[in-house]
Amino acid sequence: MAPLFHLLFPILLPLFPTLTTAWTDLSDETLARLPNPSDTDFDITTGALLSPILIPRVPGTEGSLKVLNHFQNFFATKLPYWKTSTQNSTATTPTSNGAEIPFVNFYATRDPPWAGEGNVGRLVLVAHYDSKSTPEGFIGATDSAVPCAVLMHAAQAVDEALTRKWENMRVKGLAGDGLGDGDGHEDAYRGVMILFLDGEEAFHSWTNEDSLYGARSLANTWESTPHTALSQRKNHLSSIDLFLLLDLLGSKSPTIPSYFPTTHWAYTHMATLESRLRQLNHFLSHKTSPNPWFFEPATKEEKHSMMIQDDHIPFLARGVEVLHVIPAPFPRVWHVMEDDGEHLDMPTVKDWARLTAAFLAGWLGLEGFVEASLPVANGGAEEAEDVTSGAVRGRGLRLKTEL
Template sequence: MRLLSHLPAFFLLLHLPLSLAYTPLSDHSLTHLAPSLSIHTSSLVPDHDFDPVHGALLAPILRPRVPGTEGHARVQEHFAAFVRAHLHPSWRVEWHNTTATTPATGSEPVPFRNLILRRDPPWRTPAQAGGPGKGEGHVARLTLAAHYDSLYRPEGFVGAVDSAVPCALLLYVARAVDAALTRKWEGRTVEDAALEDEDEVDKGVQILLLDGEEAWVKWTDEDSLYGSRALAEAWENTAYEPGSRFSTPLEAISLFVLLDLLGAPQPTIPSYFPKTHWAYRSLGSVEARLRKLGLLETKPRTPFLADSAKESVQFQGYVLDDHIPFMKRGVDVLHVIPTPFPAVWHTMQDDGEHLDLPTIRDWARIMTGFVAEWMDLEGYLPEPETGPTSGTGEKDEL
């Protein structure tokens, strides 16, 4: 009893000094969040990013990618090539490599590789931070995660909603907010940052493309979550330099947002955790505002994030997924996964043909808006391209 009564106070002390501003975007900024609606409603051109056959972000992931196989390696190459081609050079790319045996593969160890993409404010990156206690241990990171491995059986399983689409969405979001982050952080130093917002913690963003989420034979604590279990443990045991605001990379996670099973039509995402219902509501408010502004393509009977109408939620149970090893260690989690699961879940029908592109593009818009608000990018989002126009309606249609 005593221990329990002390717990809330302890958590309060731990969390109070973290002043995390969250700045809603103006209607103007929301309107200019890509992907632009007009492109997709008035043309027969395949979706540039998310078309299952031609889309530059998604198509390369839509293949069997069982850890240790050729398809798995090709998807890793796709991620690395995407970062080189589309993200600012200050993104740090880190592979977290482990091996483990699985019940399906005997004594031969299987390689698991988590990919960590991280962008911190430039005055907190190791090369420029200068001096003890001024480096990366001071950055609270919004952490966006999805798993990229696919099921071992049935053979040939592609896992489009599970979780190729969530991975493609995270790449999309990184690219969509990247230029605004550059503009926001350009030319600022650690001294400027300290002067401007004394109590505010520096915010970074990281994307985790996790490996080995799937069970190889049957879901157990040992046969599942190979990548996320190894990463959470490693981060718990990595100490930042003394004097840092956070003691480990695990503690530096401000919110762990896990996307899974997205891309099927009519998703219903419950708010799973009372503790992060506020963050769920922020995400739901982005959805509601985009809908009101006519900026989403889907017209569902209920919003994707229908629980955001509720002031609070009761804990009703949760889905076992990559957040578990982090949540067990005290990390705040927002789990963006539908209940019920899409009908195609863990069947051969979970492929490109069964995806709903308007739903995927709406997720891209909603997630981009949420990340832009979290990172306080109001005023830094790109203006729409204003190239020379002919003044004729037909030409604009192209």
């Protein structure tokens, strides 16, 4: 992640309509029924989702390939209805001595079974999976192994409910005709994508050329890849209704500003979900992170007054709507060797997984389709221990100068 800018950065106005109606409020019962993030998935040494990512994974290395295989195996075995793809590119870097470094972006999509790809609007949940090349052996637990595992959990948490919803729509004749006509039911053409980007980190020092390798390549490719002539969405880029980017998550007491006015509505939905999950005693971090993570800046001048360079930049510059979930200030472990599994605040990690799954369920309109699991999820049943290091406390917006 990279430098902070005030809004002097040239940003295009959104090219696609803001989908502010893409939301269904979830009942307390549904929030309680969402699968509970567990040690089985998030233990730093044995967790099925997180532990395989807690290794150095610099682009083009064996560690990077291992993590890619982890993603592929997860969707193939746990979520077989999701369609997986990769997008490949190469580039020289300031440290590669002229050699081309491979970058591989991985994404998995789940769309309504009756919908053609060019007619689907998606919530795209994003994290980068590469780790910084220096210092040698750097893990990058918050940056961004945890966000990757959180997105895997969210996908798994809603998958069965999404299947039930789409089958219900089919039976009731609400599935549309496959051409973008949902017979008045706008979510008949609403899908989801999990996107893991490669090459976010700079190899030497952050510049427009030495950063965001995978994101720059993918945004360009999707912009230039058209859908079929009769599609409602002209290209792959225009299929993104919201680009939700998670980064630097897993330290305690984060504070998440609202960075963009056009997606403040989505920020507000996430803030409301956080508040409700706390009130319903489903958050584990009530001791280590007692204050709300999402907050309104104190003044109009502070609100939407900053930008952090990250993987959203190439998409934002092409008019894609972005919700950037990244703490300000950054965690104190940012870009140092202590950004490893031992320095994560695990109650906070699990709460991010639960909150992200709830946001995805709300976006996909899964109220009434989440069935109770055994045991019913209840984050309040587990006591959070204050045993790990975390983020710098405070509500100030004074940030480090680069990510």
